[in-house]
Amino acid sequence: GAVVSQHPSWVICKSGTSVKIECRSLDFQATTMFWYRQFPKQSLMLMATSNEGSKATYEQGVEKDKFLINHASLTLSTLTVTSAHPEDSSFYICSASSGQGTYEQYFGPGTRLTVT
């Protein structure tokens, strides 16, 4: 159980375009979802936290207008990178928590974004 999927697993887009990444909890309801960014050989950097039906809480330094997060249902959250630039190229990972037990976060497999 506790499976989280991400789509797409990798994407290449041109500078100036927008790209949407989906994160789904497949077998549980995720009251909270988290979006992380990871640069090569570095740790995960939390970008934002979202609860279903409410606005996301962004970490300091993360541009809200550039990284749009929508948590429309208890099983789906989306991250849209708007007007992407090469510096947005990175590995994006989502996680989901059911709000029960240890409040463990279940991670998706990640999305590798390359902006050309």
Added chain:
Amino acid sequence: AQKITQTQPGMFVQEKEAVTLDCTYDTSDQSYGLFWYKQPSSGEMIFLIYQGSYDEQNATEGRYSLNFQKARKSANLVISASQLGDSAMYFCAMREGLGNFNKFYFGSGTKLNVKP
């Protein structure tokens, strides 16, 4: 101050031997959770083991055990009988407090290489 500190950027271990990965944490909360994740080169975050701050026994999950020393604020991961497939990045993480909105703090990670 760093919430989670992993002081070993890289470690080598001989196959079939045991290895300890260090993790120290900083919190003033009485209730918190400590997690270890494995990240192979494919990128997915694999949950290994959890220790709650009120748990009196050290957590164990198969070949993984967590050496929890509360007074020292350390939560070292011990992998027994290392296998080649254990080669990966390992991240220690902490969730402060209780509640689904509580974010994780991640350490900088330790890259483990298992030698045949």
